[in-house]
Amino acid sequence: MSLLEQLQAKFGDNITGHNLEAVDPWIEVAPVGIVDVCQFLKTAPDLQFDMLSCISGVDYWMADEKKMAKAGWEPHTEVVYHLSSTVKKHTLVLKVMLPRWKDDVEGQLPEVASVTSVWRTADWHEREVFDLSGVRFVGHPYLRRILCPEDWVGFPLRRDYEMPLEYHGIRGR
């Protein structure tokens, strides 16, 4: 039984998609199911994904509607988890698809459950994604900006981000 079938059998609807033909094959997980899936991937004896290599936020959006239609994707934000195992020496990519704004209200951050309870390293990684890509991790113990100052406005790696004109008297543009 492949890993995908194993996950589908165990988590059913929480496994919402996959692409096994990609350069790095990935499996899509529902935002609510991510913690359970990760916990299983970490503890299952034949998987043992004990290391979380990276969490990245990717924003799919373009100001130009024509280009947007040509690109072939709906506006959304992806949170990508790269896992690896120091025991089994294998890797896995998980994805969570989120709306760009929660309930389509601009400024309301999309939400996904935090995996800090599974891997401690997720703490800083999630803070970074929150800081730069604007994704709220529900259940994170201390979610606040990590690279930008506390009072920074906006999320720099979002496609609709605009550089502030001024920050504490420092000219921005």
Place this chain on the structure above:
Amino acid sequence: MATIDDQRIIEFDVRTDEMLVNMGPQHPSTHGVLRLVLRTDGEIVSEVEPHIGYLHRCAEKIGENLTPRQFIPYTDRMDYLAGMNMNLGWALVVEKLLEHDLPEKAKHLRVIIAELNRLASHLVGMGAYGLDLGTFSPFLYAFRERERILDLFEEACGARLTYSYLTPGGATADLPHGWTQKLSAFLDQFEPLIQEYHALLTTNAIFVKRTANIGVMSAEMAIDYGCTGPVLRGSGVDHDLRRDGEERYTDMYDGYAFEVIVERDGHYPNDHNYPAVPREAVLGDCWHRFYVRMLEVVQSVDILRQAIERYSTASGDWGQPIKLTQKLPKGEAYLETEAPRGQMGFYIVSDGSSIPWRVRARSSCFCNLSITNELCRNCLIADVPAIVGSLDIVMGEIDR
């Protein structure tokens, strides 16, 4: 055990107040700008909070506005002590997305350059660690040897710190004529000097006292925090991407004789020529992290000798850089390489144009630093530089 009942004695003699102490941002013992906020009770540290972001140069954002080859100089500036290894990581992930394969000779060239930079980087790590603990000579010794490596790099690519030498498709140029002979001569001269470093630090009684059994990190803890590289191997985890990584990367080291530097049953591979583990040292402490680095220097020398041999005899081309505005296929790729400080990962997403849609760098020191609070709990203030120094962080990589 005697107890104190008199309230006045407690007030004046025993009771200490909690205090917040700022260490940094510009502390001489950090490579870059790091601010640590310590919560102290007398000499004891109860909490450490690292504040990062002072060097944030928006590397990821810049990557979304440049073609992969134009982005190479920015990768140099991430881990500026191992620019070549950063170039390599980015080059490999772009090649992975393009499904571009390199000729044999180019792979050996990359092994030579990457290992030589690892050597230079570990030398700074070792020298600067001595500086953290208040000894100056190792720093001078290490820089003396590093200068010679930089001379070699300068001859190969014209730069001493920000090389931009390895690029997607191979390297910007072949190694100059007679370069490998100079490298061999350097290795012959350098190898006996490693004993000097061991005499200066590894077996030095003060050094052992300052590092053994300090900042002990268990294997589980290291993995949980995503620590990699010498920090992970110093805790006894047998994991090195040069052997265990993705095929595109391990392919470079295919056929090379080398062993992962990690403690097995109280012994390190090839450590018979070097001082044994002192009795005070505990697996996962600052001393072990330092020692792993020192043995990796020896291992790199060994790999370099093999690589020179293979490079000289390999047939074919040394590889050509890809076109500056090469179109990228639609898709995404992620690849991790074993940089001197740990696993450096690059993630590239493309929408089909020549400029990546998203560039992400996963840096090793970012994870290595996040464990500081856990390691420094209940240690002395003087141990904080010893612990942070043993992680061998470069802030340029953390803040990007």
